[in-house]
Amino acid sequence: MINLQEVIETNKMIEQENLDVRTITMGISLLDCADHDLNITCEKIYKKITTLACNLVQTGEDIAREFGIPIVNKRISITPISLVGSACCRIPGDYVQIAKTLDRAAKDVGVNILGGFSAIVSKGMTQSDELLIRSIPMALACTERICSSVNVGSTKTGINMDAVRLMGDIIRQTAEATQERDSVGCTKLVVLCNAPDDNPFMAGAFHGVSEADAIINVGVSGPGVVKYALEQIPDADFELLCETIKRTAFKITRVGQLVAQEASSRLGVPFGIIDLSLAPTPAIGDSVADILKCIGVEHPGAPGTTAALALLNDQVKKGGVMASSYVGGLSGAFIPVSEDQGMIDAVEAGALTIEKLEAMTCVCSVGLDMIAIPGDTPATTIAGIIADESAIGMVNQKTTAVRIIPVIGKTVGDTVEYGGLFGHAPIMPVNTFSSQRFVDRGGRIPAPIHSFKN
Amino acid sequence: MTRAIITVVGKDTVGIIAKVCTYLADNQINILDISQTIVQEFFNMMMIVDLTKSVKPFDQLNDELVKIGKDTGVQVKCQLEDIFDKMHRI
Numbered sequence: 001m002i003n004l005q006e007v008i009e010t011n012k013m014i015e016q017e018n019l020d021v022r023t024i025t026m027g028i029s030l031l032d033c034a035d036h037d038l039n040i041t042c043e044k045i046y047k048k049i050t051t052l053a054c055n056l057v058q059t060g061e062d063i064a065r066e067f068g069i070p071i072v073n074k075r076i077s078i079t080p081i082s083l084v085g086s087a088c089c090r091i092p093g094d095y096v097q098i099a100k101t102l103d104r105a106a107k108d109v110g111v112n113i114l115g116g117f118s119a120i121v122s123k124g125m126t127q128s129d130e131l132l133i134r135s136i137p138m139a140l141a142c143t144e145r146i147c148s149s150v151n152v153g154s155t156k157t158g159i160n161m162d163a164v165r166l167m168g169d170i171i172r173q174t175a176e177a178t179q180e181r182d183s184v185g186c187t188k189l190v191v192l193c194n195a196p197d198d199n200p201f202m203a204g205a206f207h208g209v210s211e212a213d214a215i216i217n218v219g220v221s222g223p224g225v226v227k228y229a230l231e232q233i234p235d236a237d238f239e240l241l242c243e244t245i246k247r248t249a250f251k252i253t254r255v256g257q258l259v260a261q262e263a264s265s266r267l268g269v270p271f272g273i274i275d276l277s278l279a280p281t282p283a284i285g286d287s288v289a290d291i292l293k294c295i296g297v298e299h300p301g302a303p304g305t306t307a308a309l310a311l312l313n314d315q316v317k318k319g320g321v322m323a324s325s326y327v328g329g330l331s332g333a334f335i336p337v338s339e340d341q342g343m344i345d346a347v348e349a350g351a352l353t354i355e356k357l358e359a360m361t362c363v364c365s366v367g368l369d370m371i372a373i374p375g376d377t378p379a380t381t382i383a384g385i386i387a388d389e390s391a392i393g394m395v396n397q398k399t400t401a402v403r404i405i406p407v408i409g410k411t412v413g414d415t416v417e418y419g420g421l422f423g424h425a426p427i428m429p430v431n432t433f434s435s436q437r438f439v440d441r442g443g444r445i446p447a448p449i450h451s452f453k454n
Numbered sequence: 455m456t457r458a459i460i461t462v463v464g465k466d467t468v469g470i471i472a473k474v475c476t477y478l479a480d481n482q483i484n485i486l487d488i489s490q491t492i493v494q495e496f497f498n499m500m501m502i503v504d505l506t507k508s509v510k511p512f513d514q515l516n517d518e519l520v521k522i523g524k525d526t527g528v529q530v531k532c533q534l535e536d537i538f539d540k541m542h543r544i
Contacts, residue, residue, distance in 0.1 A: 001486075001487055001502060002459065002502065002535065002538045002539060002542065002543075003489070004489045004490070004491055004498065004500045006538055006541075006542040007459055007461055007500050007538055008461075008493070008498055009542075010537065010538055010541055010542070011461060011463075011531070065513065065516065066512055066516075066533070066534050067533055067534050067536065067537040068531055068532075068533035068537065069537060251541045251542075254540040254541050255537060255540060255541055257540065258536055258537060258540040
């Protein structure tokens with residue numbers, strides 16, 4: 001039988017160390033909503049989402065109350081919409097209409113974010129994919145709850161450099177379309193390489209075509225719990241350090257597994273995966289950067305940071321995999337800048353640069369995330385950054401991503417404030433030498449040799 | 455059997471356990487196990503209870519227990535046992 005010490009430990013994690021379930025994300029296939037008529041497509045989309053997800057928020061709140069564990073977000077991911085709209089969208093404005101429909105559905109079921117305004121163009125773009133991509137700036141400017149992602153490469157296909165180049169422009173246009181709100185549109189847009197089909201975390205969540213009609217994916221978090229556990233063993237060697245992270249990750253993930261199973265059975269929707277990521281928030285004590293400091297670097301960015309992050313990411317996976325029947329999504333450590341107070345401090349102290357962050361993305365689960373850059377950064381430079389991150393993902397057979405925000409009208413020395421989970425960020429300097437000739441070549445970078453396994 | 459864990463945390467005062475136990479008895483909730491300790495002058499008590507015959511739904515029980523806690527100046531929580539089982543038992 002459970003004993004008092006175990007009960008105290010669990011409740012301390014929840015009450016003092018910010019243990020929470022970060023998101024229950026319902027993945028919904030919208031493939032059966034495709035129609036040659038735009039209005040009918042929108043109608044079917046609205047009906048399917050509001051029917052399947054009508055109890056999602058209430059169920060999440062019930063589970064949170066009954067088990068005493070906060071479930072921070074209830075969200076929806078959908079089939080990449082460029083597939084659903086391909087028969088009925090003729091101009092980018094048609095996709096904007098779908099985005100508004102999705103926004104209305106998300107609002108009506110009470111979820112805070114819906115992801116999947118997406119296109120998968122890792123090898124080539126269909127006309128529909130390109131229309132959707134060109135609609136992103138307007139779609140994100142006139143909706144509240146929609147997140148967009150574009151997958152521009154993979155280990156199997158190489159990198160679609162035409163899409164990379166286009167996304168440089170689209171990120172700038174998205175920034176400009178929301179410039180009166182510090183270019184907030186770009187916080188909802190991510191460019192990916194090797195995007196997983198079952199990621200529950202935003203902004204990159206979508207419901208891939210390999211998935212069932214509807215599924216429940218759960219993202220667990222808990223950097224504060226790992227940090228607390230490491231604070232108890234300040235002088236431990238690497239063996240004990242790794243063992244401690246692994247055990248903690250196991251406990252955190254078990255909670256996620258319980259919540260996922262409960263949500264799945266109460267909603268009558270199959271359980272998909274647990275994403276066992278350490279996802280920071282701007283709250284004090286909920287920081288991945290603080291874990292790196294506990295491991296022993298003065299600030300993230302100091303020499304040793306990449307190695308520290310590598311071991312953290314690996315131990316989180318090792319502990320989590322044992323704790324869940326199905327692990328998927330991104331599963332590792334997230335290193336966003338604006339959403340992590342420790343990362344912000346590191347940037348302000350001069351310890352952390354974009355180049356070091358890029359190195360760190362080689363060994364953790366995502367990429368350059370929530371980084372504010374000067375508003376006059378050229379589209380070709382942004383495309384160059386995307387190409388670099390995609391190359392890291394492609395060659396290392398992992399997911400990488402770029403969610404950067406060229407804040408129009410601001411430059412190095414300024415800060416931006418988004419509030420809530422998005423946090424605030426100092427504008428980081430970007431290398432000013434040109435990438436133009438490289439990104440303007442056009443075409444594809446071929447898949448690496450180690451992808452040919454057949 | 456639906457089992458829950460009730461925890462009471464706060465400054466030690468007279469009659470905390472009595473109040474919670476009376477409430478549970480009034481609502482047909484059986485106590486299976488009870489243990490307590492003092493951590494840094496704070497009273498920590500845990501009960502494992504069986505909700506199967508409870509006359510009230512979980513939400514109402516939880517709200518009323520929280521209120522008893524507030525009236526006494528302690529924090530009372532009621533959580534389904536599974537969260538602890540999952541975390542601490544393989």
